Amino acid sequence: MVLSLKSNYFTETLKPKTTLRLFDLSLQLNGFNIQKAKSVLSTIQAKSDKDFQLYVEDQKKAIILYHLAHNPFYKTLGKAIDVEDWDTVPILTKRHLQHPLEQRLSTDYTPDTVYKNKTSGSSGDPFIFAKDKWCHALTWAEIMNRFGWYGIDFNHSKQARFYGIPLDKKGYYKERLKDYFSNRYRFSVFDLSDTAFEKALSKFQVTHFNFINGYTSAIVQFAKFLKRKNIILKRVCPSLQACIVTSEMLFDADKELLETQFGLPVINEYGASELDLIAFQNPQNEWQVNSETLLVEILDVNNKVLPYGEEGRVVITSLYNKAHPFIRYDLGDIGILSEESTLRKPILKKLTGRTNSIVVLPSGKKAAGLTFYYITKSVIEDDGNVSEFIVEQTLIDHFIIRYVSVEALKPDKKDKITSEIKRYLESGIKVSFERVPQLKRTKAGKLKQFISKL
Template identity: 40%
Template sequence: MLNILDLLKFQGYPIEAAQKELATIQSLSKDQFEDWRNKKAWETAKFHFEHNQLYKKLVGNHFPERWEDLPIVKKKDIQVDFSEKLSQGLAKKDLHFGNTSGSSGIPLKFAKDKFCHSMTWALIVDRYQKIGFSQNDFQARFYGIPLGFPQYHKERLKDKLMNRYRFIVFDFSDQNMEFYIQNFKAKKFVYTYGYTNSQLFFARYLQKKGIILKDICPSLKGTIVTSEQCTEEDKRFLESQFGLPVYNEYGASELEFLAMTDLEGKRRLSSETVIAEVANENDQILNPEKGGKLIFTNIYNKAMPFIRYEVGDLGAFKKDKYSIQDELTQLNGRLNDTIVLPSGRKAPGFTLYYISKHLTASLGYLNEYQVRQLARDTFEVDLVMDKELDQAITKAVEEAFEIYIEKGLKLTVKKVDKIDRAKSGKLKQFVTFLEEGKA
């Protein structure tokens, strides 16, 4: 059986070196760790100042002596061509490339050096082991999937090789929920993993049927929620209806695996690889326990300058007196409503993220977007892009909705200069005006 670490090693990622580095970091005393991390952060910031044109432009001619005088990097700052944001002197073969889903409304192409990406996976393996899961455990995956060829079959092959079974979350019909149930009865899953709202929807269906998930799949040991906000109320409901402990994962694909709930219920930050800060709307640094905009620095990434990066969420954390891993105490954002369609089918708002990927792939110049549901069959789609809106773009939007949502919908597609954001500063990709859609 192939696991993610085997796959990464085969692709030339230095996983073993990263795991050794992580073990060394975790062996440090609290004081030793703080000293090491501060030096590492300054080293990475200075590297980008000297080797990255974009970061040099953001900082200015003189590198500051105080950390708080370094600029806070916004997502819009790094939405430029790779030629501008990649650090000089790094070979393409030594880089890991990816793109965000656009859950904040702003898709982003990014890069990490391979050692940085290896540190991310070393952290993930470490945190999962601490709650009793391994990379070889059979995973029930509540996740989306690209529906186009060959991406769909590529993801299915990866799932098979990596011992996961994917429950595609674009269809929440009763028929599909029954299909979920039959699979849990037949397969020996070890844990569930995936979008918060998708697992909640399934849990509500189980409640309606009077079923506890653990009863029909005794091999299950726990649940991991990711990608969307999971409130304490949501967590309690999932634990009750699944009959399993729930662990909350938090990350930003361009940045890092940022936090994970431990066995004590504390969401531990990835302090080994990131520095966390909290700022107000004027970018002034606050007491982290009071909360504000979350700012993170990836102290390992040499490919792109994620230095004091505004991730787009509100939250709070507190320093731990004894552990090197601080505790994320609050997190706001990534809440998605449910799309209710004329056929009666329901789909999570997260489905629209896959529409954004589809559009970005086909158009290549989509900056931001927002979808508003006015009635079951009526949607408004706002696009922020450099090119003028034409029939080809409108047709691409209509085709994406037909693939991922439903045929026969009434769409109004508009080009706009900007999209208003919520108080958190985060753009909500999907807004529904249906009361039933908020259920």
């Protein structure tokens, strides 16, 4: 999730360790009423079980009625909806959403009055989405609440962030500015070499980081580096409290490696930028689902809700997003809610998908698979042309971009993408493009954005 900030609020006189709550302030200045959102979230959490059930039913009806009245795009999809019968609400997929954003917004909103972002394309179906600012404020309230389980306060806790960062000057400094206000230092995932990790280790030695957050695969590579060096990160940086991994699957062996080499509790997060934080590992080691701002369902092939304990498709409703409908939205993931789940406290027992391979290059350099999110931004335009894509590494120096589109990519666009890949990774790479009518999906219905055949 990305926070939009305005550079005119940046001054040299403000220091990250000031007593000001800079993170809250930055949200407020950008129209996200975080104080109200925190208060509303607390009220929801304080409801009795009976009142919580009524709350969920009321929010389900309210969001459907709103979009049927104010969103022409959703009204077309939901002609057969009976608001008293949840089973009549259609399943929304990413393919439904591959139209220009203006065609999907509710009539009360414009692109200038909402929070906008792009999905990563890790599922192969990239698109631009929107949230109204109140919905996005609640998203941040939820995130801050969950991180608070581990004593992490975004206003004061220093974050070591393993994420991507744009290489163009404007995008680069914009992200660095946001990092400043968010009291975090960013380690780029575009270079996972030992040289880069040596520099990262040096930063940990002189910085009082409180927690690590970022892409699973990049953080695992850092842990492997530490293992080769026989280093426990907590001994290097005693202020560290926890490591939170996101965006990709965390396998048991990798979690054990992280816990060993970091000397920290490793917390698993599951989220989707277009929705919210979906599930977060609680102190009891349960993957607790967000039931306050989302409704998470597990459906069978006939779109029927499965009992707790049975495996099916993860389908999610955003209970507050009025700007853009995400109602019974199929993420493309397969999961199981535990038999111990309740409406108030669903527990995610298993999740299939969300893993990205490591890119290995001729020089020996490595990079996270999600690197291609940043590289392929030039492909993901808000015109609905490219609907799906994958990147396949067939040789150490050869990548194939297979894509589904309305029109073939023009030569100048291909040249731009190739140039960006070489700029982000290294020269000497060959890139081929193949336009196909459809892409092969996994048994779970997922498309893996990056596939290595090495």
